[in-house]
Amino acid sequence: MSGVRLENLVKRYGDVLAVDDVSLEIEKGELIALLGPSGCGKTSTLKMMAGLEKITEGNIYIEGRRVNDLKPEDRDVAMVFEDYSLYHRMSVAQNIAFPLRVRKVRRAEIQKRVGDMLELLELGDVANARVQDLSGGQQQRVAIARALVREPALLLLDEPLSHLDADMKVRLRTEIRWLQQERNVTAVLVTHDQLEALALADRIAVMDSARIHQYASASDVYERPANIIVAAFVGEPPMNLLDCTLEAVDARLYATAGSANGGVAIDVGSSAFDELAAHDVDLSGAFVLGIRPEHIAVSDDGDVSSSISAEVFFSEWLGMERLLMLAEPGGKEHWITALVRSEFSVREGDEIRITIDPDHAVIFDGASGRAVAGGQPEPSEQPEPGRA
Amino acid sequence: MIEDARPRKILRTLGLIAIVIAFVFPVYWLLSFSFKPERLFFDLPPVWTFDPIVTEWVNTFRTLKLWETIINSIIVAGGSTLLTILVGTPASYSLARLRVRGKTDIMLFIIASRMAPAVALIIPFFLIYQFLDLLDSHIGLIFAYSTFNMALYVWLLTVMTRELPADLEGVAEADGYHPFQVFLRIGLPLMRPSIIAVGVLAFIFAWNEFPFALLLGGRTTETLPVVAARSLSAGGVEWARLAVISTVMVIPVAVMVFFLHKQIVRGLSMGAVRG
Amino acid sequence: MATQGIAAALAPRGRWAEFLQRYLPYLLIAPALILLILVGVIPFAYAIYLSLHNTFFTDVESFAGIANYKDLVSDPRFWGALRVTTIVTVVAIPIQLVMALGLALLFYRGVFGGRVLSPLLLFPSVLAPIVMAIMWKIMLAGNWGILSYWVVERFSLVTGGVFGSPSPAIGTVIAIDIFQWVPFLTLAFYAGLQALPLAPFRAAAVDGASRWQVLRLLTIPMLYPLIAVLFLLRFIDTFKIFDSVFILTRGGPGDSTTTISYYLFRSVFEFWEIGRAAAAAVIVFVLFFVMTSIVYRVFHKRLRLI
Numbered sequence: 001m002s003g004v005r006l007e008n009l010v011k012r013y014g015d016v017l018a019v020d021d022v023s024l025e026i027e028k029g030e031l032i033a034l035l036g037p038s039g040c041g042k043t044s045t046l047k048m049m050a051g052l053e054k055i056t057e058g059n060i061y062i063e064g065r066r067v068n069d070l071k072p073e074d075r076d077v078a079m080v081f082e083d084y085s086l087y088h089r090m091s092v093a094q095n096i097a098f099p100l101r102v103r104k105v106r107r108a109e110i111q112k113r114v115g116d117m118l119e120l121l122e123l124g125d126v127a128n129a130r131v132q133d134l135s136g137g138q139q140q141r142v143a144i145a146r147a148l149v150r151e152p153a154l155l156l157l158d159e160p161l162s163h164l165d166a167d168m169k170v171r172l173r174t175e176i177r178w179l180q181q182e183r184n185v186t187a188v189l190v191t192h193d194q195l196e197a198l199a200l201a202d203r204i205a206v207m208d209s210a211r212i213h214q215y216a217s218a219s220d221v222y223e224r225p226a227n228i229i230v231a232a233f234v235g236e237p238p239m240n241l242l243d244c245t246l247e248a249v250d251a252r253l254y255a256t257a258g259s260a261n262g263g264v265a266i267d268v269g270s271s272a273f274d275e276l277a278a279h280d281v282d283l284s285g286a287f288v289l290g291i292r293p294e295h296i297a298v299s300d301d302g303d304v305s306s307s308i309s310a311e312v313f314f315s316e317w318l319g320m321e322r323l324l325m326l327a328e329p330g331g332k333e334h335w336i337t338a339l340v341r342s343e344f345s346v347r348e349g350d351e352i353r354i355t356i357d358p359d360h361a362v363i364f365d366g367a368s369g370r371a372v373a374g375g376q377p378e379p380s381e382q383p384e385p386g387r388a
Numbered sequence: 389m390i391e392d393a394r395p396r397k398i399l400r401t402l403g404l405i406a407i408v409i410a411f412v413f414p415v416y417w418l419l420s421f422s423f424k425p426e427r428l429f430f431d432l433p434p435v436w437t438f439d440p441i442v443t444e445w446v447n448t449f450r451t452l453k454l455w456e457t458i459i460n461s462i463i464v465a466g467g468s469t470l471l472t473i474l475v476g477t478p479a480s481y482s483l484a485r486l487r488v489r490g491k492t493d494i495m496l497f498i499i500a501s502r503m504a505p506a507v508a509l510i511i512p513f514f515l516i517y518q519f520l521d522l523l524d525s526h527i528g529l530i531f532a533y534s535t536f537n538m539a540l541y542v543w544l545l546t547v548m549t550r551e552l553p554a555d556l557e558g559v560a561e562a563d564g565y566h567p568f569q570v571f572l573r574i575g576l577p578l579m580r581p582s583i584i585a586v587g588v589l590a591f592i593f594a595w596n597e598f599p600f601a602l603l604l605g606g607r608t609t610e611t612l613p614v615v616a617a618r619s620l621s622a623g624g625v626e627w628a629r630l631a632v633i634s635t636v637m638v639i640p641v642a643v644m645v646f647f648l649h650k651q652i653v654r655g656l657s658m659g660a661v662r663g
Numbered sequence: 664m665a666t667q668g669i670a671a672a673l674a675p676r677g678r679w680a681e682f683l684q685r686y687l688p689y690l691l692i693a694p695a696l697i698l699l700i701l702v703g704v705i706p707f708a709y710a711i712y713l714s715l716h717n718t719f720f721t722d723v724e725s726f727a728g729i730a731n732y733k734d735l736v737s738d739p740r741f742w743g744a745l746r747v748t749t750i751v752t753v754v755a756i757p758i759q760l761v762m763a764l765g766l767a768l769l770f771y772r773g774v775f776g777g778r779v780l781s782p783l784l785l786f787p788s789v790l791a792p793i794v795m796a797i798m799w800k801i802m803l804a805g806n807w808g809i810l811s812y813w814v815v816e817r818f819s820l821v822t823g824g825v826f827g828s829p830s831p832a833i834g835t836v837i838a839i840d841i842f843q844w845v846p847f848l849t850l851a852f853y854a855g856l857q858a859l860p861l862a863p864f865r866a867a868a869v870d871g872a873s874r875w876q877v878l879r880l881l882t883i884p885m886l887y888p889l890i891a892v893l894f895l896l897r898f899i900d901t902f903k904i905f906d907s908v909f910i911l912t913r914g915g916p917g918d919s920t921t922t923i924s925y926y927l928f929r930s931v932f933e934f935w936e937i938g939r940a941a942a943a944a945v946i947v948f949v950l951f952f953v954m955t956s957i958v959y960r961v962f963h964k965r966l967r968l969i
Contacts, residue, residue: 052865052869078870087863088860089885408783412783415790433813505923512713512941538702567684596789598792599924630800631797645785657851657896
């Protein structure tokens with residue numbers, strides 16, 4: 001059953017297009033993330049779902065019901081805000097009870113459900129404290145309890161963790177995920193923090209410049225980006241994106257990248273070739289080769305034919321791994337980032353040889369930015385979400 | 389919040405205009421009597437349109453020597469304002485910025501003296517002034533006005549000064565300025581806008597004051613409210629004259645309200661509103 | 664700048680400088696405090712002294728013990744004045760606060776031309792109470808005042824003018840206080856409402872609170888500190904109401920509009936009962952501070968005056 005469906009949603013503020021033709025389908029009990037940089041339209045989308053912003057065009061359905069013209073209180077949605085938005089001058093318990101109280105729920109029922117929430121979120125000790133005396137993490141817990149207490153059809157989380165300390169962030173992240181699954185509530189998380197989205201969400205919708213660029217599972221967004229925008233935004237350190245030309249030899253694809261000596265040919269394997277062939281892609285254009293830093297390995301077998309020579313100009317030890325910033329031999333500009341085992345010892349200025357893992361390479365069309373091999377199709381190319 | 393529709397804003401504006409008219413029209417009606425020919429006063433129904441005349445203005449100024457009254461009002465209100473500013477400003481600076489023991493108690497004492505009912509104070513004042521020969525003197529009134537103005541001024545200026553950034557004073561002190569020099573060179577210029585705003589408020593209160601002026605003043609110190617009240621009692625009411633005096637009283641207040649209405653709202657609420 | 668010259672001339676040196684450094688905070692406060700003691704504490708103390716003596720006109724004669732207080736307590740006119748003052752206060756203040764809050768709630772979402780309209784609206788509140796009273800006197804005069812003609816006579820509200828019988832006379836005194844202060848209170852609430860944080864209202868919209876619930880559970884509780892301050896200030900001023908009574912009713916008809924302040928005025932300047940008036944003044948003072956401190960205590964947590 002569909003939890004939420006957004007259909008060709010558009011939001012304009014005067015001449016500014018904030019949300020451009022966004023369509024999404026969210027399964028019941030699923031948690032999805034709207035991920036993107038600030039100003040990408042994710043918060044506007046969320047506010048339209050909550051009913052805090054008017055919809056310019058398109059439709060929103062919650063559990064099959066069109067809610068465009070319903071007031072926030074009639075939509076059966078609950079929201080957790082970035083700034084907690086608790087009710088001052090009320091205690092923790094009163095805050096949690098508020099949504100039930102305004103709905104005229106019976107007193108005994110309110111007491112029971114608030115009690116459950118206090119227990120579930122371990123807020124029993126501070127039930128009668130004033131909310132402004134609590135820490136940020138506790139305040140956000142109260143806000144979450146307040147949102148969940150009335151068992152909404154849809155839970156909206158607007159950057160819920162962005163004001164918290166790092167360790168509280170991780171703790172609350174786990175708690176939110178656990179609560180959401182325990183209560184089996186459909187949820188939408190808005191965040192600019194990709195770690196949060198990757199850790200929490202069943203599926204991620206990557207937004208930029210008012211549009212959704214990819215809507216897929218965390219691993220698909222990470223490993224099979226639909227276009228260069230997604231590839232560049234998701235992942236830390238970011239994916240290497242190398243301008244290249246393509247050549248097919250013996251049903252294998254070779255990408256020529258770099259400027260030194262006419263560039264180096266990189267073997268990207270046969271599966272990429274098959275994919276390009278299946279789509280009849282003309283190989284004469286400009287392309288971009290995308291490869292994640294962790295899919296680059298240092299080659300020590302001396303096989304010159306399959307490895308690339310590069311010069312280390314910066315190396316950073318990250319504990320489990322070592323981050324290498326590589327330049328072309330003799331060059332000074334950053335070319336490729338690689339994540340290698342931290343035992344691998346290297347000094348700045350060393351020349352090393354690296355290989356890439358062709359199974360994880362993604363080829364983007366240089367002009368449109370779309371993935372032509374190794375990525376997923378963009379949402380606009382996908383068939384319309386099922387309307388059965 | 390959900391965006392607010394323009395038509396609603398227009399509707400609200402019209403509503404507010406109606407309210408403003410309801411509150412300001414009576415003032416206009418009063419003032420219009422100072423230009424209205426006397427024979428039209430008692431017409432039924434009340435007359436709205438007429439050719440304005442200034443006869444009553446000329447009469448009032450001549451027979452009542454209204455200029456002298458105006459000067460009395462200016463001396464008393466101005467003097468009270470000046471005294472309040474001179475004495476109150478250093479106190480406010482100290483309470484807002486310096487370390488003073490018992491600050492809360494001092495502030496409580498100050499706001500308590502704002503509460504005293506004037507008429508209750510007038511009894512001892514009257515006898516003390518009689519003894520000191522201060523009845524019917526400008527200086528006596530100026531001092532008496534401190535009962536309400538000093539508390540108002542010190543309280544408000546302290547609240548407002550506390551909100552000003554203190555960085556500059558810290559820097560000056562670190563540079564080796566004596567605290568007194570910091571007050572004169574840094575504090576005072578910083579406080580100037582607040583001093584003007586609260587000073588104006590003190591002036592309005594003194595300008596409008598009635599019981600002290602009535603009971604401690606006399607023939608040589610009559611202020612405008614006293615002359616207005618006197619025009620009521622003696623042998624029937626002089627309506628046109630009342631209107632003229634009222635208009636004279638209203639003019640300076642109107643000018644100040646126009647320029648400083650936010651500070652005045654703040655002042656009337658003893659600083660509780662950020663205007 | 665001129666202050667620089669002064670500062671240089673006054674720049675303290677040596678031991679004098681040390682003395683200044685140490686006591687400057689108190690030296691700056693002292694003149695204001697001394698003045699407040701001169702015009703507040705000393706007259707109050709003198710009033711106590713007077714209240715314990717027999718007086719003849721303005722002469723203090725012999726010690727009277729608490730005779731003046733006894734007289735006062737048995738004077739029905741004193742109790743009547745207290746009653747009138749209480750009625751005015753208890754009726755006028757809640758009405759003006761509720762009206763002003765209602766108006767502010769209507770307009771605080773923004774209007775066009777607020778910069779012109781708000782000074783205009785403030786105007787009645789800063790008029791001299793004397794002028795305000797004269798204004799109403801002209802509007803309610805005889806049968807020709809604009810309000811007498813269009814309202815009082817038209818709807819036959821009272822015969823013989825509003826100042827002819829007790830209840831309408833008190834009603835008018837109350838109406839004038841309301842009329843004078845609703846504009847300021849509206850602007851004060853307006854400013855208070857605009858200073859409220861938006862976040863809880865957004866949350867309440869999603870949580871499903873109706874407009875009435877938002878008002879009752881959020882807006883008004885968040886305005887409590889402001890309501891408390893305005894209540895206190897209006898309480899203080901209305902309790903000593905004098906000017907409008909003096910101009911409009913002279914305490915009449917009978918003693919029906921004789922407020923405490925007007926009672927004190929008559930005791931001194933009409934009957935020259937200085938000793939008894941002083942006793943009344945002392946009682947009023949004490950009453951005033953007791954009531955103010957009760958109000959203060961009730962709202963203590965909400966008042967952020969200090």
